[in-house]
Amino acid sequence: MPRGECQGQGWWHGRFRGCGYRLTIGREAILDVLSKAPGHLSAEDIYIKIHPGHPNVGLTTVYRTLDVLSSLGMVSKLDFGDGRARYELAEGPKGAHHHHHLVCTDCNKVIDYTDFIDEEVELLRETEKGLGKKYNFKITNHVIQFYGLCDKCIHKK
Amino acid sequence: MPRGECQGQGWWHGRFRGCGYRLTIGREAILDVLSKAPGHLSAEDIYIKIHPGHPNVGLTTVYRTLDVLSSLGMVSKLDFGDGRARYELAEGPKGAHHHHHLVCTDCNKVIDYTDFIDEEVELLRETEKGLGKKYNFKITNHVIQFYGLCDKCIHKK
DNA sequence: TCACTATCGAAAATGGTTTCCAATTTCAAA
DNA sequence: TTTGAAATTGGAAACCATTTTCGATAGTGA
Numbered sequence: 001m002p003r004g005e006c007q008g009q010g011w012w013h014g015r016f017r018g019c020g021y022r023l024t025i026g027r028e029a030i031l032d033v034l035s036k037a038p039g040h041l042s043a044e045d046i047y048i049k050i051h052p053g054h055p056n057v058g059l060t061t062v063y064r065t066l067d068v069l070s071s072l073g074m075v076s077k078l079d080f081g082d083g084r085a086r087y088e089l090a091e092g093p094k095g096a097h098h099h100h101h102l103v104c105t106d107c108n109k110v111i112d113y114t115d116f117i118d119e120e121v122e123l124l125r126e127t128e129k130g131l132g133k134k135y136n137f138k139i140t141n142h143v144i145q146f147y148g149l150c151d152k153c154i155h156k157k
Numbered sequence: 158m159p160r161g162e163c164q165g166q167g168w169w170h171g172r173f174r175g176c177g178y179r180l181t182i183g184r185e186a187i188l189d190v191l192s193k194a195p196g197h198l199s200a201e202d203i204y205i206k207i208h209p210g211h212p213n214v215g216l217t218t219v220y221r222t223l224d225v226l227s228s229l230g231m232v233s234k235l236d237f238g239d240g241r242a243r244y245e246l247a248e249g250p251k252g253a254h255h256h257h258h259l260v261c262t263d264c265n266k267v268i269d270y271t272d273f274i275d276e277e278v279e280l281l282r283e284t285e286k287g288l289g290k291k292y293n294f295k296i297t298n299h300v301i302q303f304y305g306l307c308d309k310c311i312h313k314k
Numbered sequence: 315t316c317a318c319t320a321t322c323g324a325a326a327a328t329g330g331t332t333t334c335c336a337a338t339t340t341c342a343a344a
Numbered sequence: 345t346t347t348g349a350a351a352t353t354g355g356a357a358a359c360c361a362t363t364t365t366c367g368a369t370a371g372t373g374a
Contacts, residue, residue, distance in 0.1 A: 022340065022351065043331080058354040063331065079236050083362080084330065102294055111292055116284045123280055127273045131303060135268055137259055139305035146288060148296035179320065179371070200362080215323040220362065240331075241361065 012074075021068060026050075026057040030065050031089075034075065039088035040110060046087070073140060081147075082108045090141075100144040106153035120144065169231075178225060183207075183214040187222045188246075191232065196245035197267060203244070230297060238304070239265045247298075257301040263310035277301065 012031065016023040033049045034041065041049075047062045066087050069075035078086040080103050091097050099112040100120065128139045169188065173180040190206045191198065198206075200223060204216045223244050226232035235243040237260050248254050256269040257277065285296045 020351085024339085024352070026353080056354080060332085060354060060356095061352080064352085077238070079238065081234070081236065102288055102292060102296075104294070105297070111294075113288060113292070115287060115291065116280075119280060120284065123273075123276060127277065128303060130272060131259055131270060132305070134272065135259060135270070136308035136311075137261070137268075137303070137305045138311050139259075139303045140262070141304040143300060143302045143304070145300045146285060146294070146296045147298040147300070148289070148294045151293035154293075154295050177320090181321070181371095183322080213323075217323060217325095217363085218321080221321085 015072060015074065019072060021072075026054065026061050027065050027068075029054050029057060030062060031069070031074075034087065034089045039112065040078065040080075040086040041088070042084050042086055044084075076141065078143070080108060080110055080145075081105065100146075102146050102148070104150035104153055105147050106149055106156070109150050111150075172229060172231070176229060178229075183211065183218050184222050184225075186211050186214060187219060188226070188231075191244065191246045196269065197235065197243045198245070199241050199243055201241075233298065235300070237265060237267055237302075238262065257303075259303050259305070261307035261310055262304050263306055263313070266307050268307075 013023050016027070029050045030046055033046050037045075037049065043059065043062050043066060046066075047057075047059045050057055050062070066075060066077070070077050070087070074090055075087050076090045078088065078101070080086060080101070097114075098117060098121065099114045100117065102111040102113055103109070124142055124144075128142065131137060132139050170180050173184070186207045187203055190203050194202075194206065200216065200219050203223075204214075204219045207214055207219070223232060223234070227234050227244070231247055232244050233247045235245065235258070237243065237258070254271075255274060255278065256271045257274065259268040259270055260266075281299060281301075285299065288294060289296050
């Protein structure tokens with residue numbers, strides 16, 4: 001994961017070139033899938049979705065690209081505890097679709113919630129600022145997840 | 158992970174028995190290590206710490222026990238994104254040592270912070286309540302983590 | 315004592331992710 | 345154009361934390 005730094009603004013194509021990366025067919029295809037499918041795709045999900053139209057894009061490339069996208073801050077890598085990373089397009093803490101996650105520890109169902117987001121984000125922003133200063137961290141991302149049992153799994157046995 | 162349900166109160170010994178589990182030497186040793194060492198131990202860390210005094214407790218057992226402890230809510234399973242789970246004794250959202258995490262995505266250094274915890278916890282409690290009701294979730298845990306670059310890694314090229 | 319489980323450790327298997335490598339593509343400078 | 349260095353690629357093999365399997369042992373209640 002070289003050339004990590006480069007959190008500029010701008011988007012997609014320009015962003016890539018500006019950081020010395022090339023926006024190739026494969027990468028575009030991956031971004032395309034991510035922007036169309038509703039969140040939480042695993043590397044394999046993406047690979048499978050891409051394969052019909054781009055049979056020559058390998059799983060390795062998907063992983064590599066997700067890594068790059070992630071280091072550019074364009075994609076968020078999520079972990080719901082099932083041993084398989086998920087990815088979703090990042091939209092910044094103030095983006096219209098910003099959400100947090102509610103994860104069932106039994107069936108691994110994931111609910112995106114946006115309720116309370118405003119309050120959370122506000123608090124988070126302050127916290128981020130304070131922590132960044134105190135610990136000399138350059139904070140780029142946050143994860144808020146609630147774990148528990150979903151409707152079905154509470155009653156299931 | 159059988160017999161999942163059993164989030165009673167009480168602690169340790171009584172808690173085990175009450176749920177049909179046995180509190181064996183190995184399990185006690187694991188709880189002991191967790192309660193003494195400062196948080197964030199991986200399964201292997203625990204295995205290594207235990208081994209001198211309990212050479213007959215295998216890594217498998219450590220994993221199994223952590224699983225049980227986790228399902229009993231006595232231990233929190235953490236993920237810092239380095240592909241290796243960490244565990245720490247759970248203390249409940251209101252526990253004296255409750256903290257959240259600040260993770261460097263470059264060197265994987267983890268800082269426990271307690272600043273802002275009060276505000277966070279308060280908001281969290283409300284959110285938890287609201288979400289639980291709205292989505293019919295029985296929320297048992299939450300994760301709040303900030304990711305970024307630590308002091309050293311910002312400047313390290 | 316007698317079943318009936320829970321539990322055990324070691325070894326093997328699993329499976330997501332990374333690494334390796336040789337071939338290909340891209341792009342800017344000549 | 346041509347050219348060469350750097351970026352990128354796919355496939356196979358490696359990696360490695362975690363799980364599963366399996367046969368054996370130990371607790372527990374009757």
